[in-house]
Amino acid sequence: MDLKTTLTIIAVGLLIFLAHLFAAFFRSKKIPDVLLLIFIGLILGPFTGLIDQEFFGEIGSVFAQITLVIILFEGGTGLRHNVLRSAIKGTASLTIVSFVVSTLLTGSLALLIFDFDPLRSFMLGAFLGGTASAIIIPMVNSLSMNEGSKTILVLESAVSDVLCIVVGLTLFEAYKLGGLNFGDMMISIFTGFLFSGLVGLVAGLMWSFLLNEIRNLQNSIFTTPAFVFIVYGISELLGFSGAISALVFGITLANTDLIPLPLLKKYTRHIPRSFNDTERIFFAEVVFLLKTFFFVYIGISIVLTDYFSIFMGIVMSVLLFMARIPVVRISVSSSLPLEDRVVMAFMVPKGLAAAVLASLPVQFGMPKGELIQNITYSAVLFSIVFNSLLFWAYSSYDQVKWFYGFFLAKRR
Secondary structure (H helix, E strand, O other): OOHHHHHHHHHHHHHHHHHHHHHHHHHHHOOOHHHHHHHHHHHHHHHOOOOOHHHOOHHHHHHHHHHHHHHHHHHHHOOOHHHHHHHHHHOHHHHHHHHHHHHHHHHHHHHHHOOOOHHHHHHHHHHOOOOOHHHHHHHHHOOOOOHHHHHHHHHHHHHHHHHHHHHHHHHHHHHHOOOOOHHHHHHHHHHHHHHHHHHHHHHHHHHHHHHHHHOOOOOOOOHHHHHHHHHHHHHHHOOOOHHHHHHHHHHHHHOHHHOOHHHHOOOOOOOOOOOOHHHHHHHHHHHHHHHHHHHHHHHHHOOOOOHHHHHHHHHHHHHHHHHHHHHHHHHOOOOOOHHHHHHHHHOOOOOHHHHHHHHHHHHHOOOOHHHHHHHHHHHHHHHHHHHHHHHHHHHHOHHHHHHHHHHHOOOO
């Protein structure tokens, strides 16, 4: 075995070990572990030149697709019907207003500054419209917040990720369909996503009936992600969206208890199953590993010599943090504690969904797709940096609470 291969294997082991270490470090220092992972990528890539994006070749784009599929699927498995209902009732206002304002703000900026058509501009806006649950959930869990306020932020991050993915992919598919009039295009997009969801629904129902039999096989825990990839591939081959199919597949498996069993027993002896605790832990570990390597990959992929993209990422991040204050004031009930609303006003980090989606224009060969990716990666990096600094400042300085509180306090 040559030295380079040996060092690569050691590096992979160290990275996984450090990722767990960073997670523990975050809990004590309140610094997001993904921020440290991106910095490792920056050190390995732009700072030292040890690894560049070209080193990964086609593997990089395949890895991005795999990450997208697994994240969507695992995210779908967490969307229980009662959670969805609760999200609609308790967080609809904040989620929708924040997503729409973020998308329109960044999309309009792209439309004004870049030579983009509206589809590409607002596609970029949609990529940056959500918030990162991987960052927000550990943060809010470490704070002494009202349980209702915590739930709003957690559910917003989950639902906005779905909005980010669905709207971003819709605009991406619309761009790929180019040349159609608006009516035909919307019909094509609607039917495409309808059938994509149908593929995921049918696959989820089928797998829920097979799951108990599959568990009797030896070493069968990897069969579910393998089937997710098959569902994704079949949907793509049929001309639909494999990503949406993977999401609906996960949602279906999470809600098998909605199937009426008395009616079902008339037709079959098989009972639909959902995941057990072991399988949920396994998928969470898979997502953790993918998240670890993907954020390092983002750090490696950030082009520090593209000063314009870096600058635009900073500008967009600053605008999104500024816009969040009136969004929270408008959409969040003043009955919630002011301190909780202050936290909500700076919880807008961008994360994995934005980063993965940003790789799609490059893979498709979209004009200026690399610029869209570089700006998104930059916005992800700096939004996490700003969020981390504000989180630390909120915990350390009363002036931060006063500043945000001045704008959020209910006027008499």
